[in-house]
Amino acid sequence: MRVLVLFGSPKRDRHTGELLDAFLKQLPVQAHVEEYHCFSSPLVPCDGCGACDVQGQCRHRDGDVLWDQLEQADVLIVATPIYFMSYPAPMKAVVDRLQRYWSIRFVLGKKPTIQRPKKGFLLTTSGSEGDQADVVRRQTRMFFSILNTHFCGEVDWTHTDNGRWDDALESRIKEAISCLQE
Numbered sequence: 517m518r519v520l521v522l523f524g525s526p527k528r529d530r531h532t533g534e535l536l537d538a539f540l541k542q543l544p545v546q547a548h549v550e551e552y553h554c555f556s557s558p559l560v561p562c563d564g565c566g567a568c569d570v571q572g573q574c575r576h577r578d579g580d581v582l583w584d585q586l587e588q589a590d591v592l593i594v595a596t597p598i599y600f601m602s603y604p605a606p607m608k609a610v611v612d613r614l615q616r617y618w619s620i621r622f623v624l625g626k627k628p629t630i631q632r633p634k635k636g637f638l639l640t641t642s643g644s645e646g647d648q649a650d651v652v653r654r655q656t657r658m659f660f661s662i663l664n665t666h667f668c669g670e671v672d673w674t675h676t677d678n679g680r681w682d683d684a685l686e687s688r689i690k691e692a693i694s695c696l697q698e
C-alpha cells in the first residue's frame with residue numbers, strides 16, 4: 517500500500533504533524549509512506565497559461581516527481597492547517613497545479629485521469645472552535661474527484677490554540693481508517 521501525504525504546515529513538529537503521526541500510526545504495517553512538504557518544496561503557482569488544455573502537462577516541470585508519486589499512490593492524505601478558512605499558500609499552489617488533471621478529464625476527455633484508484637483522507641488543524649474546515653473540505657472533495665480518489669474520511673483537530681491533544685481524535689482516526697478495509 518503506497519501512501520502519499522500532502523503536508524501543508526510550515527513545520528513538521530507542530531499540531532498538523534502530531535495529528536498526521538497519530539493517523540499514520542494506525543495505518544497497516546505494510547504501508548509505504550511518502551510525504552510531500554509544500555512549504556519546503558514549493559511549486560510555482562499556476563498562472564492559467566492553458567498549456568495543460570493542449571498537452572495535458574504543465575509547462576513548469578517542478579511537479580513531475582510529485583505527479584509520479586501521486587499517480588502511483590493507493591492512499592492520498594491531505595494534512596493541513598487552516599489559514600483564513602483555506603489552505604496555506606504553498607498547499608493552495610499544489611492544488612491549483614492539479615488543474616492539469618482537470619484539463620485531462622474535461623478538455624482532453626480522458627477518464628479516469630489516473631489509472632490507479634485511491635482512497636483519500638483529509639486531516640486539518642485549526643486554532644479556533646467550530647467548523648473551520650468547510651471551505652477546505654469542499655476544495656479537497658473537488659480535486660479528489662479529478663484524481664480518481666474516493667473521499668474516505670476526515671479528521672479535524674479544532675481549537676489547537678489551547679495546545680492540548682484531544683483524546684477523542686484517536687477514535688475519529690480509527691473510524692476514518694476503517695474505510696481502508698472496505
Ligand SMILES: Cc1cc2nc3c(=O)[nH]c(=O)nc-3n(C[C@H](O)[C@H](O)[C@H](O)COP(=O)(O)O)c2cc1C
Nearest residue numbers: 525530531532597598599600601641642643644676
Ligand atoms: C496565517 C494564519 C491564518 C490562520 N487562519 C485560521 C482560521 O481561519 N481559522 C482558525 O481556526 N485558525 C486559523 N489559524 C490557526 C491555525 O490553523 C492553527 O494554529 C493550526 O493548528 C496551525 O497548524 P500547525 O500547528 O501545524 O502550524 C491561522 C494561522 C495562521 C498562521
